[in-house]
Amino acid sequence: METAKLVSIVPCAGLEKAPGFLTCYAAFEVVEKLRPNTTSLVAITPLMENVESSVRQVKTHPVIVVDGCPQRCATKLTVKKGGRIRGRVFIPCFIQKHSLKPISASDLGAEGLQLVSIVAQDIAVQVDRILAK
Amino acid sequence: MKRSKVKVGVVSCSGEDYPEGTISRIATRLIIDKIRPGQTTTICLPLFLCGGENERAFARDYPTITVDGCSKRCAERSTRKYSGAPAASIIVSEIAKKYPFLKLDDSDEVGSNGMKLAEKVADEIAHQIDKIIEQS
Helix, strand or coil: CCCCCCEEEEECCCCCCHHHHHHHHHHHHHHHHHCCCCEEECCHHHHHCCCHHHHHHHHHCEEEEEECCCCCHHHHHHHHCCCEEEEEEEHHHHHHHHCCCCCCCCCCHHHHHHHHHHHHHHHHHHHHHHHHC | CCCCCCCEEEEECCCCCCHHHHHHHHHHHHHHHHHCECCEEECCHHHHHHCCHHHHHHHHHCCEEEEECCCCCHHHHHHHHHHCCCCEEEEHHHHHHHCCCCCCCCCCCCHHHHHHHHHHHHHHHHHHHHHHHHHC
C-alpha cells in the first residue's frame, strides 16, 4: 500500500551528459533544502541491482521520476521495479521552455544552475500536490 | 577479444544517496575532462542498465574501470552482469579509509574535503588506466 507521507525522487543521474547531471543537482536541492522532511532520494543503480531499501522505497511511496533525455531511464527502471510513478520531470522540456542551457556535465554554468533551481521548484510543487491528495 | 590502444571506459555508480556516490561521479568527470581526456570515456549507467546496446557493447569490447561509492558495488555488479568483468574496480569508501582526515558530511555540498577525496580517487583511476594501457 502506498504511504503518502513521503515522496521518493528518482533522478536518472546519467553521468555522460549535462541534463543527466542536472537531474541529480535538482533532486539534491529538493531532498536537502526544499522538502527535506517529505522526500527521499532513490539512486538508480542500487534500484536496478535490487538493493532492498531502494526497491522498497519506490514500492511503498509515490515516486517522481526525473529524466535527463528521451531514453527516460529513470521512468523505465522505476516501472520495472514496480514503483508507482505519480509525477514526472523531463529536463529537455525545461531547457526548451526556459531557453536555458547547461554548458557541460562537469560545468553546468550559470544557466544550468538556474535551471536546477527551476526544476527543483517544479519537483517541490509536484511533491506538495501528491501529498495533498 | 579486447581491442588494444583504445579508450578506457569509466563507469561510475550513481549512488546519490551517499556522499561517496557523489565523490565517484566527480572523480569520474575529473578523469574524463581533465586528467585523461582523449584516453577515456564514460558510459551512461542508467542507459546501460536499461539495455542500451551501444553502452553494453562498449563495456564488452573495451577495458572498463568501475568506480563505486560503497561496498554494494552496484556499478561493478551491473557491468559484470551485462558486459563481463571490468578491467579494474575502485571503491571510494575503501580509498576514503586511507584518508580519515578527509571526513565527508551528508550534505550535497561536496566541500573541500570531498573535492580532495575526489582527486585521490581520480589519481587511483588514472593509475589503473595507465596499467591497462601499458598491458594493451
